[in-house]
Amino acid sequence: MGYAQRVPPFVISSSGASGGTRGGGVSVSAAWSNAPYPVLVVGGDGDVVDANEAARTLFPPAEGLPPWLADAHRRPRASGTPEQGVVSGTVAGRSFEAYSSPGEGGEVVWWLVEDTGHRLAEEALRTERERTELLEEISGVLLSSLNVDRCAEVTARTAADHLADAAVVVAPAQGRRHPLTYARAGGAVTQTLARVDPSSVPGLAEALQGFPPVPTRWIDPEELADWLIPPGFDGPIDSVIIAPLPGHGIPAGALILLRSSTHRAFTDGEEAFAHLFAARAGAALSAAHLYAEQASITATLLQELLPPRLERVHGVEYAGVYRPSQDHEDVGGDFYDVHPGADASQDTFVVLGDVAGKGLQAAALTGKIRSVLQALLPLSGDHQQVLTLLNDALLTSHHTRYASLVLASVRRSEGSEGAEGQVRLRLTSAGHLPPLIIRADGRVEPVDTLGQIVGALPKVTAHSVDVVLAPGETCLLYTDGITDAHGGPLGEELYGEHRLRHALRECARMPAKAVVEHVQMLAAQWLGGGRHDDMATLAITNPATGRSTRRTAHGHDTGTTA
The missing domain is CATH 3.30.450.40 (GAF domain)
Structure with missing residues (x-):
């Protein structure tokens, strides 16, 4: 659709009146004939009947109206003229908004305002x-x-x-x-x-x-x-x-x-x-x-701090359970270790300890103590010397915390012909809770070994006690996380050592693993959902043989100061 009719350029008369007419009417007014905005006069049939110079440059006569403008021109209103309002589209990659106004004889004047910059913005x-x-x-x-x-x-x-x-x-x-x-x-x-x-x-x-x-x-x-x-x-x-x-x-x-x-x-x-x-x-x-x-x-690092996996060593059962104070943590201030002897003729060195504090800081000191004790294994037969050297190492450390320990040297000894094997223990406490012996007949006996904590004083002394375990008897080592557990009916009562001893009566002749699991279960039930300290238990058991047992030798005080 091209231009239907072309008129000469509009000429302004000396009187300032608008000229350039078609059929007696003004086709393109003087106000916009030279305007920078393209202006088109479109007839009712959609043909361009007139255009100013800017429109002629933008719309070559052979091309006519762009489709978007032609569509807008064909949408009539009730009055017969195109729908009022603003339509937009592109011409030669440029964006325009088109405004319409009625002309003479059903013609429509379209004013195009370029908004390419606005659209691009x-x-x-x-x-x-x-x-x-x-x-x-x-x-x-x-x-x-x-x-x-x-x-x-x-x-x-x-x-x-x-x-x-x-x-x-x-x-x-x-x-x-x-x-x-x-x-x-x-x-x-x-x-x-x-x-x-x-x-x-x-x-x-x-x-x-x-x-x-x-x-x-x-x-x-x-x-x-x-x-x-x-x-x-x-x-x-x-x-x-x-x-x-x-x-x-x-x-x-x-x-x-x-x-x-x-x-x-x-x-x-x-x-x-x-x-x-x-x-x-x-x-x-x-x-x-x-x-x-x-x-x-x-x-x-945690792998080195985790409690070891315990099992039977040289005919003696060992089992341990550790529960940190925070359930999302794996390590804390309680620990235990079992260092087997090279053969059955040498002692197995056992240690259970409780470092002051909780969490990773306590675990760091725990790792140091375990490393020092590992280095002191050749001297493990002399508990006093081990504690003295460990105390010196902690006093020269940048750590300001202390620890309580209980040491045990364990060896299984075969009795005379026809007698059952016994397990002999030497127990030494360094400011720790007394070990508990669970006899085969259900009696629970504390071991009276006393000593000072390590890492606090320049000199540490301790008292060792020898104990004999008959088949089916167990020595239980534990930390104060068990006895100091707050809970019970009112939620604030300590579990206490007396409850622990009473509960251990049920553990006579039980395997070591069953003993520690039973103790941890009772402590957990006492706590409910309350907060608690680190809790560690370790059982040393002379396995029951299934034959009737008798009390052989009672642990006795050596009378020496270790």
């Missing part, structure tokens, strides 16, 4: 808002997980879905191999560990070292290594972005974005946003790496 603002929302969303998702593989997966999937057609996260090398995470837009994420050459990709080796990124225009997609293409990615690659993933002090890897030739190449704005996204992802990945490293170190 709105589009830029909308894009920035979307990108900001995306960054906030991604930051929340990434920082919600401290798992390295999960962070890499989220980074690759989000980058492929929102920034490119495919994405690859290359993590720092682990030995000679790099962890790789591949993602395609709308596809699955693949993670693998492969031996690759970063120098085969322009700018990748530098990105992995944390250097500034290589501009996208410098990267030739045809030079990309085959290992960089995600599995299942179709089509030639048209544009590539390689962005470093900055971390806390050291790089967290590199992010590679790929766009196929079926889409437009990355713009400068998209490249800048990709690097901003990579910075957020790198921070999350670095935090995950740091957490994983610290978790690994903590797990290694």
